[in-house]
């Protein structure tokens with residue numbers, strides 16, 4: 532699905548940029564141009580960044596008895 536219509540970038544392409552090390556909206560914009568024209572896709576990019584950060588978060592430690 533297209534996330535950034537201004538740059539014709541899909542969610543998969545933006546995920547690749549995030550996986551490659553872009554950790555915030557500015558960095559995603561610098562690396563692929565998403566979010567820097569009209570800004571309409573910024574909420575979706577933020578969502579992808581949040582999902583990536585969530586996936587990297589370690590599971591909570593089990594409570595010891």
Ligand code: FES
Nearest residue numbers: 535536537569572
């Ligand atoms: S839709 Fe991404 S900058 Fe316009």
